Amino acid sequence: MELRMKNSIYFIINPLAGNGRSLRVWKKVKAELERNQADYRSFLTEYSGHAEILARQIATIQDYHLKTVVGIGGDGTIHEIVNGLSEFHSVQIGFIPAGSGNDFKRGYNLSSKDPSSIFRRLQRQVNSFDLGQYHTGQMNRFFVNSMGAGFDAYVAKLSNEMELKKWLNKFRAGSFIYIAALLKGLFNYKPNSVTLTVDDTDYVFENVWLAAVSNHPFYGGGMKISPAAKPDDGVLDLIVVHNLSRLKLLLLFGLVFAGVHTRLKEVHTFTARKIKIAGAAPLMIHADGEYIGETPVTVTLRPKSIKYYT
């Protein structure tokens, strides 16, 4: 493919996101770009992981000419684009939310009412945000929303595997996927002993359901897991949920949409620049809602190192 063009806008579209919603959105955006005679190129993703490869290829081939890459899709798409561009610090990222969960949109306060307004937004100044980074024995990668160990990773794995997801997406009821997976996981998951190293201090928690590290409040399609988290404050927000019955955990997930679960005595919150999570037995971990492996995992932050148009 011939990619070399000066200062044009590159679009990466996941045609499957939001059960095809992103293609409808792309049609509107394209019409707006053509009305404005914009200099742009576009690529549709063809498989899982393709957005990351495309973003890296575009940035590598374009070198210092590249200014803007815009993703259209869900949280999985922006996760891949950010990972593809993580070493290209001058690239500015735009995103048009068209997925089912859309926590990235909520967390970074992006507008999605009029997708074609992206062209006007791209004329404006970008803002710098913190970028979460996680390291396991095998991986050293980035997250934009949150990552977590334990029950939430288990639920993420279940929800991504659920056939119900496609069906619910048709009715724009994506948030219910997480609720269905959560109910299923609730009966199967066994809490564990976990050691957390928060900056330089060790804490041991028994019967831990989950330890979640966030860059902004939203998780799982609109739940405010870390209500005080801010994507540009230079710290990660950690929440630990332990020592509670299945019934109370269910109650907690009812409270989490309003972000008032942090008042419960079984919920502990921390802020830190570096967090290590290690379970007595390996715990499942997720990054931005995708199951990625097992603990131990170390999470750090690159302050204000990524530029998004909001």
Ligand SMILES: Nc1ncnc2c1ncn2[C@@H]1O[C@H](COP(=O)(O)OP(=O)(O)OP(=O)(O)O)[C@@H](O)[C@H]1O
């Ligand atoms: N052509 C493709 N075929 C199969 N999978 C794809 C393709 N393109 C992208 N994907 C994968 O689709 C997954 C889901 O995409 P994405 O998260 O953007 O949409 P969503 O699940 O509808 O939204 P959200 O994550 O906000 O709920 C991503 O993990 C991505 O890797």
